[in-house]
Amino acid sequence: MGKEETTKKGQDQEQEQDQNSQSSLMQKIQQLGQSNVPQAPDSNIHILPIIGQVEGHVQLPPKNKTTKYEHLIPQIIAIEQNPKIEGVIVLLNTVGGDVEAGLAISEMIASLSKPSVSIVLGGGHSIGVPIAVATDYSFIAETATMTIHPIRLTGLVIGVPQTFEYLDKMQERVINFVTHHSNVTEEKFKDLMFAKGNLTRDIGTNVIGDDAVECGLIDAVGGVSHAMKKLNELIGENKQQDQQVIQ
Amino acid sequence: MIHYTPLSDYDIIEDDLSSYEKHQTMTIDGKMCRVEQLDDGSYQLVQLLSTDPQDYLNQQYMPGTILTNGLST
Numbered sequence: 001m002g003k004e005e006t007t008k009k010g011q012d013q014e015q016e017q018d019q020n021s022q023s024s025l026m027q028k029i030q031q032l033g034q035s036n037v038p039q040a041p042d043s044n045i046h047i048l049p050i051i052g053q054v055e056g057h058v059q060l061p062p063k064n065k066t067t068k069y070e071h072l073i074p075q076i077i078a079i080e081q082n083p084k085i086e087g088v089i090v091l092l093n094t095v096g097g098d099v100e101a102g103l104a105i106s107e108m109i110a111s112l113s114k115p116s117v118s119i120v121l122g123g124g125h126s127i128g129v130p131i132a133v134a135t136d137y138s139f140i141a142e143t144a145t146m147t148i149h150p151i152r153l154t155g156l157v158i159g160v161p162q163t164f165e166y167l168d169k170m171q172e173r174v175i176n177f178v179t180h181h182s183n184v185t186e187e188k189f190k191d192l193m194f195a196k197g198n199l200t201r202d203i204g205t206n207v208i209g210d211d212a213v214e215c216g217l218i219d220a221v222g223g224v225s226h227a228m229k230k231l232n233e234l235i236g237e238n239k240q241q242d243q244q245v246i247q
Numbered sequence: 248m249i250h251y252t253p254l255s256d257y258d259i260i261e262d263d264l265s266s267y268e269k270h271q272t273m274t275i276d277g278k279m280c281r282v283e284q285l286d287d288g289s290y291q292l293v294q295l296l297s298t299d300p301q302d303y304l305n306q307q308y309m310p311g312t313i314l315t316n317g318l319s320t
Contacts, residue, residue: 042299062270088298097251097252149253174251
């Protein structure tokens, strides 16, 4: 009995010593600052994902995937302000949404002083079109599509001529933005918008990859690597310009 | 509000108002996230709202993660 106790005590002491030496080792490591886990360097390129519905002044039911402008706009300001961020990639896979919110996001992206590149993946429909062309350079994946169609109104209409005029002005805003920020002509864009026989339930056109580039809406067909390469190129040019200004 | 989308209004708008209450936005360790409250009262991370691509590599912010502690609303 007595023998067992002494061996047990001996083991306990050994364990305690072990723990003590371990904790002092840990302390030393901490003091030397060598226990830091290597962390990924801060990225100089940030991303703005535009997914699902672009949500405007009315909150959409949660079953929709949405992009909210009250989230995006402060993020764009933060990107503009942070000197560590040198470029932005806008990723689009959207089915459109609120006209005002979409145009607000487009204007914010277009007025960034830092280089921006967009990639349309899957779909960049309706109000996704001005957002896609708002960047300095735009890409579309080969299989991605963009639906261009007139702006419609559902529900109660009071005063047909006034409503028509209002809708026409809304449409004009979208057309103006797109033609100013891309190589597509107003005539061509309107042709696409009012084309008959292409869409089953609507007038308009569904442009796919190459077609979007051909009509001048998007700059090139490409994916992630193309976009990163182009953005790095633009960042380089931007830096050169800054240096010239300083000199 | 004018919706410019190829989807019909019926696809977007539904009548069930209770679904709104389950979703909210909160910050987790300084990053904004969209979360959904589950039936047992805990929260599940739905979407991370960040522009930093490195954040998406952080397992803490993986969509579907059940949040247990360290929450700040």
